[in-house]
Amino acid sequence: MTFTDIATRTYDHSWRLDPIVRSLLDTDFYKLLMVQMIRRRHPDVDVTFALINRSRVVRLADAIDAHELRAQLDHARTLRFSKKELIWLAGNSFYGEARIFAPDFIAWLGDFRLPEYELRTVDGQFELHFSGPWTHATMWEIPALAIINELRSRAAMRDKGRFALDVLYARAKARLWNKVERLQQLPDLVLSDFGTRRRHGFLWQRWCVDALKEGLGSRFVGTSNVLLAMDADLEAIGTNAHELPMVAAALASDDVELARAPYRVLEEWQASYGGNLLIALPDAFGTSAFLANAPDWVADWTGFRPDSAPPIEGGEQIIAWWQQHGRDPREKLLIFSDGMDIDTIEATYRHFHGRVRTSFGWGTNLTNDFRGCDPDGDAALAPISLVCKVVSANGRPAVKLSDNPAKATGDPAEIARYLRVFGAAGRTETAVHV
């Protein structure tokens, strides 16, 4: 005899919505760290975040039904932090530090909800904007990206039979586990999951995180996803993002303040957090300019996260800078998180092994690598380069130069001004795939 739980089956074939984001903790940890600081230091700054699809050839609005997108975004707006989640945020230690989130911030989170959004469809693409207080608009970045990426996956899956899906996920599991077995050969590996925003889907990200936990043990140090960190008893990983220097730069009153903005942001961060949270992002307006003009105390920070330069060249540049400033790189940390995959992780690990501490934030190629898995071909499930960036602060345009001009965002006239202020040294155009 076959037993079927009739209530479950009935629910499965009749539900109204399968929510993609079911918790406000289903976001990147650095958002919470940044929002706590933003709330304290910049409570009156209004910003706008905008969706940017760098993979223009993929017409997102053709693949995804706008009504489904609205239903998912609307559902996310109904979410509140649960008591359990707030108690965990207040009681857990992060990076070895207890009570990193102050009681007034926890109380503020208790009232938090995602603000409104503006959605339009233009020429096969979505124009999606989130405007409001910086503390609120910024919290849309990760859930909005996760929702759009999973809706695209679901659309690609819609017409597949039960069997094709079975083969597809079997292949994807086999593919990831083969990567895990290669990573097992790197004894001093330090790796974490950075794949929330680009994930194929929530359940798939959870499987990937379970796979790394099972396969790498203590070499898998955690996940940027706060919900998964809580549920799997993993460390929540992350520090800060480009939006901090971008907003500081946008609000600078003149070119002199603009040039100082990247370091002013670090001063604010250092006043809020310490220790392993002192990781600088050097590339918002070009790493070469950042290092050339950085005050000596920046060399006291724990490390850097080069996020747009090629990993080995970018790391060597920073090591040379530490040495110029009399610091021992072996006590420093480099975090690599820009489009890493098994080959570049292996090469970067081996290149730097013994010379500097390294850590890898593995994103898209961890949680959304289905190459060779779909019997119908790779196109529909290939990840796209979709980002959600701050585009203005208090009505002034925000800019990111990056070490890779292909990743620059902002108004062309403003980009030209930033290039005059920061210079273009060391910037190299590289194709952006993910």
Add this chain to the structure above:
Amino acid sequence: MTFTDIATRTYDHSWRLDPIVRSLLDTDFYKLLMVQMIRRRHPDVDVTFALINRSRVVRLADAIDAHELRAQLDHARTLRFSKKELIWLAGNSFYGEARIFAPDFIAWLGDFRLPEYELRTVDGQFELHFSGPWTHATMWEIPALAIINELRSRAAMRDKGRFALDVLYARAKARLWNKVERLQQLPDLVLSDFGTRRRHGFLWQRWCVDALKEGLGSRFVGTSNVLLAMDADLEAIGTNAHELPMVAAALASDDVELARAPYRVLEEWQASYGGNLLIALPDAFGTSAFLANAPDWVADWTGFRPDSAPPIEGGEQIIAWWQQHGRDPREKLLIFSDGMDIDTIEATYRHFHGRVRTSFGWGTNLTNDFRGCDPDGDAALAPISLVCKVVSANGRPAVKLSDNPAKATGDPAEIARYLRVFGAAGRTETAVHV
């Protein structure tokens, strides 16, 4: 919230036995065809079947608990053909022919149960014998082999975690589907599942059969497993086995009768069945001897199943024989079923394409290929060369010579006598892996 069907979960963690064989139809179709004929022609012959583990290095009784084996064998003895199963056997067409099973045989099946067994453990191996009327003892072959093979798989799985199992089956699915995609390149392929006796497990065989049905469509013509054929609306495939000539030879009163035995069996078969069921097994006592002495009417049969010669050499030998007898090989059928896998299927298909009709019975390497799938290494899940053969008939020893001396079975003195009668022409020793 998470919903769990409590009754199911409770059953899962407390069941007494997870039966491996749950239906008497979970056997190879040719057994039913043979038993119907045996019952009509040889109702008084008593035989003994014995388990033979050609992979002596694998100490089966160390891997498998003898009590578990008894529990599974005992459970199989409780099985009866259900009404639904008998109605299907009576009402279904096999090889395009309705009512292939006579009403009196169906009625006889209704009372059938597996006879007793004798089990002993000797030096790390099981001595397992099935004695009784030929009609009954023969029915143990397939369930006994399926039970032992699945118990061995289960033992290999016992200490694996949920995650390791997930990866293992994901890899196995990916591995099989890659074979399916290669088979899709062979437009005139005719392939069936012959993997019941050597399967990793029942559920895995069912998945494999579903995979072939999904991936190959009408090129997957069916399965030897009667239960899966019924449940998946596939053709039941199979005709006859070596036990027919082996018993006929054992009962032969002298060397002259012995030499005639292989053809007498074909006469009996031809009197019972026709059309596509007229497939001869040429290799019981060596294909060269069989062909050299065969009467001309054997060339009127639909085809041959060379089961121990290398497929291309074996096929060429038979084609040459048909041509010598003035028959057009393009109207004839060769069925290849001896340890085939994707490479040999492709090579054999391409070699014979357009010259003779070919069909492939895919066994061990379909339903029990876990090479490279187990993170703990291949040894515990590697299939073994386990057979269950008739060893005596009415107290006289039974012998199989085969085209491959490594597959010969029987008393050495009797083997020597058979070699005198049939000759050793064309026999080539080849390692037997599965």
